[in-house]
Amino acid sequence: MNKIVFVEDDAEVGKLIAAYLGKHDIEVLIEPRGDTAQARIELERPDLVLLDIMLPGKDGMTLCRDLRPSYEGPIVLLTSLDSDMNHILSLEMGANDYILKTTPPAVLLARLRLHLRQRPMVAAEPEAPRQPMQKGNALHFGLLCIDPVNREVTLAEETITLSTSDFDLLWELATHAGRIMDREALLLNLRGVSYDGLDRSIDVAISRLRRKLYDNALEPFRIKTVRNKGYLFAPNAWESARE
Template identity: 35%
Template sequence: MVESTVGGPGRRALVVEDEADLASLVGSYLERGGFQVTLTGDGRDAVRFAREVDPDLVVLDLGLPGLDGVEVCRQLRTFSDAYVVMLTARAEEVDTLVGLSVGADDYLTKPFSPRELMARIQAMLRRPRPLAAAGTATTEDPLDVPMRSFGPLTIDPVGRDVWLAGQPVSLTRTEFDLLATLSRRPRLAFSRRQLIGEVWGPTWVGDEHLVDVHIGHLRRKLGDDATEGRFVRTVRGIGYRMGPGE
């Protein structure tokens, strides 16, 4: 596939798919959705283009020549917090979980409807920011929202920064949104469905265990042990909340 860029100014999308017809179809839908779109069918080129165009969104096929989608996503996460939607022709759960464990935000299994893909993307872009409680109107100046501290962990909901023992922690957008949601109401045990509604949006449809994968990735970055729950605690039969385990 010859790489190309289409569309006008606005949000930027990178489509990485070696099936030329499918890539062009996805690209046309994104362009109609207001994205400036770059297309490529090669994994190594995808990493290079991501550095050059700094995309807001990456639609990434799992099976690629050169670097596969998992390795492309792994490299992307060293310098980009773009939303990543993984495409896979293999429905086995292990492929999905491996892809998500390196930082993909969502996934679709082929064949899929481009309209469904766009609905997923729009849901991500409309994510409610966790500065205020869901469903709660507020006139508070967002800049007045205080830092949140949990022992050595500090969260800045306004600047979207996280520090652990004074050292910055690099999180993806999804990981930060999960942490910000949990830390906003630390005594509340959130179900997976509640977290999906808060972070992915109420219209998202898919496997709710997506939450578990991202929580696991977040815990690794925080040096948190799932059995102890120093920062993110598992509440059996319900879901997760902030705070130490028992």
């Protein structure tokens, strides 16, 4: 049975959704406050986090942003705020999906199951020490250094903090520098799953990488978007720390 932490301050909404998902083998743990949710999530280690936006203590957008560096599972915003700007902002903050509370329960269930199927595998016990991703030296592109042994990234001697999944994505792009990588190849290489045409997790992670690596959000020049093809890591775009 999958386990979800649902951060929702409306007890009635939480109860209804928990009851419906529970009938379909998804255990739902309700957390009513945004400012206590992160500790609960770290304790429970759920397969997915479901967040309302309007929460006491800390709003769902901020909570999503704060969770991302340490939580690798899917984060889904479930809200009554039907706003394109909020939708875009939630993806920028690291969410995998943005679903309205008016969405029929069966559709909500289907979308949550999609994310649960594609979530990174989390070991039940502490992970064994990682083996180096590559023997020899780190990758260097101008001022950018990617160290696969220590799993560290620096740009002009500034340490760039990345989650495990974001580091793996950057490494995959960097080891194919100058070549276009499509979503299918990235998902298959990183997670062992095929692209179903709906999963936007790669797009979300690319957006996070660009922000942390000081790429231009409107006209990316370091991790480029090649229309209808995929993404390209530009090996000659790292001569300065910022754009």
